[in-house]
Amino acid sequence: MAADGYSLTLEERLAKSLPEGCRFTLHHLSTPPTACPALYAAPPNEEPEETYCESHFLSVSIDSEGSQLQAFAIEVLIYTTEYLTTLFVSKADSTGYLHLLKLPRGIPSPLKIISTTFLQYLIEGRARSDRRLVLSLFARAQNQYLFPGSIENNHKHVLDDRGLIKWWCKVVDPILGTYENDSNGIRRNDLDLKSNGFLRVPGCDTYETQGFLPRDDCGRMTEKHRWLTKDPLRELGRSPDLPERCLIPRFPDDPKARFVETLDDEIPDEDSQTSLSQTPVSPSRKQNNGRWRSVKSLEQFWEMMQFRQECSSGRLVGFLWAKFQPASLCGERKTINDEERLRKPSLTALPTPLRSQHGECSLIPCQSPLRSSPAPELLPSTPQKLISLEQTPTPTPVKWKKSTAMRDLPEQTKHYYWPKFSRGEVILAQKDYQRAGSLLLRLDYAFEMVARDSTGTWINDVAEKAGLKTWGRHVVGKKATSARRDPITDASPAMLNAGLIRKKKRPADDMNGRVVEAGSESKEPGINTLSAGLVRKKAKVVSHIGPAPTEDYQMERPSLTADGHVRQARINI
Numbered sequence: 182m183a184a185d186g187y188s189l190t191l192e193e194r195l196a197k198s199l200p201e202g203c204r205f206t207l208h209h210l211s212t213p214p215t216a217c218p219a220l221y222a223a224p225p226n227e228e229p230e231e232t233y234c235e236s237h238f239l240s241v242s243i244d245s246e247g248s249q250l251q252a253f254a255i256e257v258l259i260y261t262t263e264y265l266t267t268l269f270v271s272k273a274d275s276t277g278y279l280h281l282l283k284l285p286r287g288i289p290s291p292l293k294i295i296s297t298t299f300l301q302y303l304i305e306g307r308a309r310s311d312r313r314l315v316l317s318l319f320a321r322a323q324n325q326y327l328f329p330g331s332i333e334n335n336h337k338h339v340l341d342d343r344g345l346i347k348w349w350c351k352v353v354d355p356i357l358g359t360y361e362n363d364s365n366g367i368r369r370n371d372l373d374l375k376s377n378g379f380l381r382v383p384g385c386d387t388y389e390t391q392g393f394l395p396r397d398d399c400g401r402m403t404e405k406h407r408w409l410t411k412d413p414l415r416e417l418g419r420s421p422d423l424p425e426r427c428l429i430p431r432f433p434d435d436p437k438a439r440f441v442e443t444l445d446d447e448i449p450d451e452d453s454q455t456s457l458s459q460t461p462v463s464p465s466r467k468q469n470n471g472r473w474r475s476v477k478s479l480e481q482f483w484e485m486m487q488f489r490q491e492c493s494s495g496r497l498v499g500f501l502w503a504k505f506q507p508a509s510l511c512g513e514r515k516t517i518n519d520e521e522r523l524r525k526p527s528l529t530a531l532p533t534p535l536r537s538q539h540g541e542c543s544l545i546p547c548q549s550p551l552r553s554s555p556a557p558e559l560l561p562s563t564p565q566k567l568i569s570l571e572q573t574p575t576p577t578p579v580k581w582k583k584s585t586a587m588r589d590l591p592e593q594t595k596h597y598y599w600p601k602f603s604r605g606e607v608i609l610a611q612k613d614y615q616r617a618g619s620l621l622l623r624l625d626y627a628f629e630m631v632a633r634d635s636t637g638t639w640i641n642d643v644a645e646k647a648g649l650k651t652w653g654r655h656v657v658g659k660k661a662t663s664a665r666r667d668p669i670t671d672a673s674p675a676m677l678n679a680g681l682i683r684k685k686k687r688p689a690d691d692m693n694g695r696v697v698e699a700g701s702e703s704k705e706p707g708i709n710t711l712s713a714g715l716v717r718k719k720a721k722v723v724s725h726i727g728p729a730p731t732e733d734y735q736m737e738r739p740s741l742t743a744d745g746h747v748r749q750a751r752i753n754i
Contacts, residue, residue: 190602192656194298199658200288205295206249206653208240210643211605212614213590214597220260220267220430222441224423225471233597235259236614237605239299241292242636242653245281245629249653251636252279253292254327255299258433259307261597264419266307268300269432270318274327276626277337288662296352301359306603308374308505315417316353316503319435320346322496330627346382346393346499350408353378353503354395357407378408379502383487393499413504414479424471425479436491436498440482447474606654607647617643 189197192207199205212235219229237257242249253275260267275292284291300316308314322342324332331337340348357376382390390410396402414428415421426445431438448471476482492498592599609617620642624635644652 191299191302192654194302195295195656196659198294198298198660199291199656200284200660200662201658203282203284203291203656203658204244205252205291205656206242206244207656208242208607208640208643208653209605210238210240210607210609210614210617212236212609212611214261214599215611217260220262220432221418222427222431222471224427230262230264231596233261235261235597235599236611237303238614238618239295240639241295242640243278243282245278245633248633249636249640250276250278250281250629250633251328251626251639252276253295255296256327257300257303259303260430261307263595264312265417266309266312266314266598267430268303268307268314268316269430270300270316271433272326274325274331275337276328276331276632277334278629278632280336281629291658293348293352297355300352301356303603304356304505306600307598309598310507313417313504313506314374315413315505316356317430317432318349318501319437320349320499320501321436321491327621328624328626328632329622330625330631333627342496342498343393346380346497346501347395349499349501350378350380350393351395353501354407357503374505375508376503376505377406377413379413379504380408380410381412381483381500382497383483383489383492383500384497412479412483412500413502416504424473425476425482426471426473428479429482436489437482437486437500439491440486440489444473444476448472607643607649607652609643609646613646617646 191209195205195207214233214235217232217234219232221230223229235258237259239255239257240251241253243252244250253273255273256271258269258271260269273296279291304314304316320342322340322345324339332339357378359376380390380393382393387410391402394402394408402408418428426441429437429441431441476485486492590599592601617639621639624639626632626635640653644650
């Protein structure tokens, strides 16, 4: 496949997108396509799809006192089959040392720009002109994923569950918008893709889920039909009539994959049916159709997901997809016809246990303490039985000759596409890639000085495995951006007209030199008093008849004499 129009490297893309003055060092590590267990369960009486996994790990470092200091890292796994290409965002984490760059406040987030550019770089590099491509991830908030001890850094900003879902939607939204207007000029000329975004949050209805979708400055959704509050699992299936268990992918450390494994216990295996062949059994149990007994549809599957421990422990988990399909495939579904199914040979290999995960493709081992442990109810008390209906044997690994180097692998087959222009700067074998990931989990990023030593240890270890002295590519942002104003903190004060301002009276001095407010010389605060002209005194009531008494008026007071007669007594008032 030609790469016309794909001449820009990852460093050139980031230089065009990052704000001016941002300086980073990129360390892009990848692996060649490696045969891995099938991502989807095979239908009954069919063999699983031959699947290949390619791992990409991008580390972003800043300069700290002349040494490299890791600030951000993201891991993406690429699964390819004959009919579908799947990009799965496995891990993404930051150390919290981005503040050392002292970037202006209000500029776009460099970490968000790096994530968007890197995902778009892989999508355009792995897209096939006649096959669908889907980007999948699940947002689950945790303190640290890739950098041990980074949570002890006070400058690390850990998003909660709702904030993380919104953050990833904002990361993917510009990629969806690219294939609507083609305004960035960095797309491949041989691609004509149509895109849609999908979001599922177990426990939230359609109205609540729309609250996580990106919006513009006015609070309106970016595009009306760009995002859908459902899943595209049935649209991505090889056939619309497949059982639900054959439509759900089983990614490493995926909550829905663990739920699928629990539901698979409801399906009887072939051994149990053979042992009961001498006794009459019901037709429903005798026929193995590959469908669950309790869950009958994908909608019911998502309804039950909200009661799982990982989705009902007080935190939300968001499942996000971005589907890209060529314009030639719009309106039609690529299925396998009956003749091709008849040509499929019968299975003779041993089935793969259900609890097998694709940990060999991920940088972070499944036994890592940073990976979330399965829910307690998922741990079986008895050994997991082998289910013949699963019929997903591990594909026979491609046995490369010792003299065959990785660079001599075919660039394109019917099962994968591995172009040279989108590979990592360093290409390691799968075992060396896993060792580099295990080393990363044993380092410490709690403090700046210790984090610098850990960064140097990891970079030197990868260079030693690749046979290089130094590696890494420098990027300097060239995009002129203006700091966005915060409408609350950066708003200028509102000035009133001079005619609307009422001046306060100046205080006056009383006779004793004290400062007294005008009109309130002896008034206590909070008491309203009337002026002297508004006070009306009550008239005095006189209890006797005649003229009012004066000071010289003498009132007579009766008294008795010795002989019983009344004697007049005069009292001066």
